[in-house]
Structure formats: C-alpha cells, structure tokens
Amino acid sequence: MEPSPDRVVDRFTELFDVVGSEEIAADHRVGLHSDRHDFEEHAKIGAFLGIHDPKTLDDLDQQTDVRAGLESISQGHFSRLTNRRPWEAFADLANAILQRPEFYHASGDVRLQLEDISDRWIVGFDKTNLPLRTSMLVEIDDDLHELRPEHGGLRLHSAARLSPSSSHPIGTVVTDPNTHETNCFEDLLDQVEVHEDLDDLIAVFDMGYVDYDRFCSLNRWDIDFVTPLRTNAQFTAEETLCERDFEKTEDRDITHITDELGELASTGVEFRRVTVRIADGDADGGERVNTYLTTLPPESYDPLDVAVIYAVRWLIEIMFRKLKQYFNVQEFHSKTLNGALVELFCALIAYVLADYYHRTYRIRGTVVDTIKIIRNFWDKPRGEIG
Numbered sequence: 001m002e003p004s005p006d007r008v009v010d011r012f013t014e015l016f017d018v019v020g021s022e023e024i025a026a027d028h029r030v031g032l033h034s035d036r037h038d039f040e041e042h043a044k045i046g047a048f049l050g051i052h053d054p055k056t057l058d059d060l061d062q063q064t065d066v067r068a069g070l071e072s073i074s075q076g077h078f079s080r081l082t083n084r085r086p087w088e089a090f091a092d093l094a095n096a097i098l099q100r101p102e103f104y105h106a107s108g109d110v111r112l113q114l115e116d117i118s119d120r121w122i123v124g125f126d127k128t129n130l131p132l133r134t135s136m137l138v139e140i141d142d143d144l145h146e147l148r149p150e151h152g153g154l155r156l157h158s159a160a161r162l163s164p165s166s167s168h169p170i171g172t173v174v175t176d177p178n179t180h181e182t183n184c185f186e187d188l189l190d191q192v193e194v195h196e197d198l199d200d201l202i203a204v205f206d207m208g209y210v211d212y213d214r215f216c217s218l219n220r221w222d223i224d225f226v227t228p229l230r231t232n233a234q235f236t237a238e239e240t241l242c243e244r245d246f247e248k249t250e251d252r253d254i255t256h257i258t259d260e261l262g263e264l265a266s267t268g269v270e271f272r273r274v275t276v277r278i279a280d281g282d283a284d285g286g287e288r289v290n291t292y293l294t295t296l297p298p299e300s301y302d303p304l305d306v307a308v309i310y311a312v313r314w315l316i317e318i319m320f321r322k323l324k325q326y327f328n329v330q331e332f333h334s335k336t337l338n339g340a341l342v343e344l345f346c347a348l349i350a351y352v353l354a355d356y357y358h359r360t361y362r363i364r365g366t367v368v369d370t371i372k373i374i375r376n377f378w379d380k381p382r383g384e385i386g
Contacts, residue, residue, distance in 0.1 A: 008377045008385070009069040012051075012357050013044055015103065019096040028089035041071055042081055043093055046346025051354060051374055053328045068379040082334055087341035091172065094349045098170055099195060103356055117308050118301070120224075121198055122162045123170070124316035125188055125205040127181045130154045130330040130344075138337040147337060152177030153330070154340070159188040162204075162315040166367060168355045169319070169348060170195060174341060181208045189223075202226065202296070204313040216269045219295050226310045229293040235273050237262040241298050253279045255287060259303045264293065271295060274303045326371050327351055 025031050025039035037045075048070060054063070057075040065072035097103060131153040138147045155178075159171035171191030173184045185205075192198055203218070203225040210230065218225050229235065242259040256277040264271050274292045294306050301309070323329050327347040332340040357363065358370035361382070377385055 006382050007068060008374055008380055008382055009067070011361060011382060012353055012374050012378075013047070013069060015097050015100055015353065015356065016040055016044060018102070019093065019100060021093060021096075024089055024092050024096065027092070028086050030085050030089045036071055037073055037077070037081060039085070039089060039093075042078075042085065043090060043346060043349065045070055045073060045078065046082070046090070046342065047350040047353060048378075049333075049343070050327050050347035050350030051371060053326065053331075055331070057333050079334065079339070082342045083336045083339040085342065087338050087345060090342050090345035090349070094172070094345050094352065095191065095194075097349065097352055097356075098168075102360075103352075117305060117312070118202060121201045122309060122312050123159055123192055123198065123201045123203055124162045124167075124313045125157075125159050125181075125185060125203060125209060126313070126316045126320070127155055127157045127184070127208070128320040128324075129177055130156055130324075133331060134335070136332070136335050136337055136340055154344075155179055156320075156329070156344070157181055157184040157188060158316065158320075159192050160316045160319055161198075162312050164315070166355055166359055167315045167319045168352050170198075172345075172348065174344065182211055182214075185209055185211075185214065202309060204310055206313065212265055212267055215264065215271065215293065216267050219269055219271070224295045226292055226294045226296065226306055228310070229273060229291045231289075231291065233291075233293075234265040235262050235271075235293075237273065238270075241272075242303060248279045254304070255279050257303045259298060261298075272298060272306075274306045276303065276307050322368065323347065323351060326368065 021040040021043065031038040031042065045064060048064070048067065049057075054060075057078065060078055061072055061074045064070045129152070132147065132149045132151075135146050135148045138145045155175045157173040157175065158169045160167050160169045171188040173187050175184065192201070201223070203223060205225070205227050207228050207230065209227065215225070237260040239261040240258070241261060242257065245256050246254050248255055254276055258273075258275040260273045260275075261270055262273060263269065272294050274294060276290045276292075277287050278290065280286045280288050290307065292306050292310055294301075296306055296309070327350060329344055329347045332343050334340045334343055354371050354374060355367055357374065358367045363370045363373065373385060
C-alpha cells in the first residue's frame with residue numbers, strides 16, 4: 001500500500017491531533033453522543049470556513065464532501081451545532097493550540113527578528129470593533145433578546161505576540177461595544193501569563209489603558225511596559241538620565257530626546273519618562289512630541305529603544321486588519337451570539353494554524369501568501385506546491 005500523500009490540509013490541521021480535544025469536549029459536554037461531527041471535526045470545519053471565508057453556507061455539504069480531511073455536513077446541521085455547542089469550548093481549544101510546545105518552538109524564530117531591539121517578547125494589548133451585518137439573538141437570564149446592527153456589534157479585546165512577520169493573538173476577550181478596554185486588561189494578562197515562554201515579556205498598550213494603579217501593579221509584579229503618557233500627566237522628574245539634541249537628516253527626523261526618572265502623580269512609585277521630539281517636515285520647522293512612560297531599565301534600553309519598542313505595538317493593528325480582511329470575522333453566518341462566538345474562535349484558530357504552518361514549513365513570503373496556499377492547495381500534496 002502506498003503511503004498517503006503529505007497534504008496541505010494534513011499539516012494545517014496537525015495540531016488538532018495533539019491538543020486533547022476529547023478532554024475539552026468532555027469538560028464542556030460537547031458531542032459526547034455524536035458518531036459524526038464530534039467536537040474536533042466541528043472545529044476543523046469551522047477552521048476550514050474561517051480560512052476560506054465563504055460568503056454563504058448554501059453549498060457547505062458539497063464543499064465538505066469534496067474536501068480532503070473533512071466530513072460532509074449540511075448547512076442546517078452545521079448551523080444547529082454551532083448555535084447549540086458552547087463557544088467556551090472553542091475558546092479553550094484555541095488556547096490549547098497556542099500553549100502546545102510545537103507552537104512555542106515554532107515561535108522561537110520569530111523572536112529573532114526583534115533581537116536588534118530586545119531579546120524579550122513584546123506583547124501588545126488593544127481592541128477592535130466587529131460591526132454586525134444582521135441581527136442575532138442573545139440569551140440573557142434565560143430570555144432571548146435581539147442584538148441589532150445599530151447596537152454597535154461586538155468588541156474584540158486581544159493580547160498578541162508581536163513580530164514584523166508573524167503576530168498572533170494569545171489572549172482574547174469579547175464584550176459588548178461599550179466595554180472600555182481598560183476593564184479587560186487583567187483578564188487578558190491572566191491568559192498571557194499561562195504561556196511558559198512569556199515570563200519576561202514587555203507589554204505595550206495605548207492611552208486607552210491608562211490607569212495609574214495598574215502601572216504601579218505592573219511595576220510591583222515586575223512586568224515591564226511602555227505606554228504613551230498624556231501631556232497633562234502629573235509626573236515629577238527627580239533625575240535626568242539623558243538629554244540630547246540631534247540634527248535632522250534624511251534618515252532621522254528625531255531632533256531631541258529627554259530621559260528622566262521620577263514619580264507619577266502621588267503614587268510614590270518611580271517610573272521612567274522618555275520624551276522624543278520629531279520634526280514633522282513642515283517648512284516652518286514644526287515638530288511633534290511623543291512622551292512614553294516605561295519601567296524598562298535605562299542600563300539595558302536607551303530612549304530610542306523605548307520609542308521603537310512602543311512602535312512595534314502597531315503590529316497588533318495589522319493583525320486585526322488581517323483577521324477582518326482574510327478571515328472575515330465580522331460576517332457571521334450564525335443568528336445567535338453563541339454561534340457568532342463559535343465562528344469567531346474558529347476563525348482565530350484558523351489564523352493561528354495558518355501562522356503555525358507559515359513558520360513551521362518555511363513558506364516564502366508573508367502569512368497572507370500562506371493563507372492563499374492553504375485555500376488553493378488544500379487537497380494537494382505539499383510537494384506539488386512550487
């Protein structure tokens with residue numbers, strides 16, 4: 001008997017075989033009495049839909065019937081399972097994949113791309129809104145309520161490993177659109193801290209997370225961070241570590257930096273304030289000022305390092321853009337909130353698996369190129385891909 005070909009789908013879904021999906025299913029009592037379309041198969045079909053981004057499920061039975069590695073399922077049956085099975089099980093599956101040693105070791109090469117800045121992982125915190133296209137039902141205290149598009153949709157809060165070529169979510173909280181991001185920070189941090197390789201991270205977040213008590217807590221917990229500081233923040237400089245002028249050049253717009261230690265408000269805790277003045281290119285010599293609050297030690301990170309590390313935060317915005325553009329996380333097929341959350345976490349699983357495939361099998365180009373390969377060569381042996 002000839003060995004089965006090493007197909008793209010086999011490698012894309014290989015982490016499903018090692019994450020203990022049966023235990024997750026048992027914990028949530030999902031698919032315990034299903035001979036077909038058990039929890040793992042349901043998640044695989046969800047990941048297939050996540051990466052293929054279909055606008056309709058009308059021909060789902062045909063798509064799954066002819067696709068290798070999937071069991072055929074009708075639109076109606078898929079919708080019933082998706083609306084009924086708890087979304088928390090799919091969230092746990094996503095977290096289990098992210099915590100696998102295989103995923104952790106594949107991430108090692110990504111960190112090398114940041115070594116010119118830091119040999120520590122940079123983790124960004126941010127949120128994005130997911131507007132709804134159609135109404136859906138939400139169960140609150142055993143009563144059904146209608147969530148309409150004009151209500152604002154959902155808000156996805158995320159913590160993500162950041163790298164120029166490969167950023168991926170490692171913490172996820174979904175709320176109503178009015179929940180402020182600062183209220184979800186501790187939940188995200190709890191999800192981040194279960195990752196063994198993130199015991200020495202640098203957190204970066206924007207002004208939406210400004211909270212002096214939180215800054216003091218992070219300092220006390222020995223978690224380094226970089227965040228913008230408002231111009232009206234109460235900061236009392238106690239020591240100037242560095243102050244330098246620069247000549248503007250074609251390659252550098254920075255004209256002045258100041259690095260200080262001092263007390264934030266009346267917290268009694270010492271922080272570091274880095275101020276960077278940048279020429280804005282106008283003929284009148286105008287400039288903008290970026291001020292950062294950080295706990296990074298000055299003996300290891302100079303002021304420009306601090307500014308560059310914060311700039312890495314922009315990669316989480318790019319990650320959100322990819323999720324929306326290539327995984328369509330705001331075009332839900334389900335008509336219930338539970339179903340929409342199942343679809344969302346299946347899309348996140350697909351994104352993470354595509355990222356894993358890209359790094360593990362050394363695919364040329366970007367993760368976007370890898371997504372296209374998985375879509376177009378799903379059934380093909382990997383050796384046939386040029």
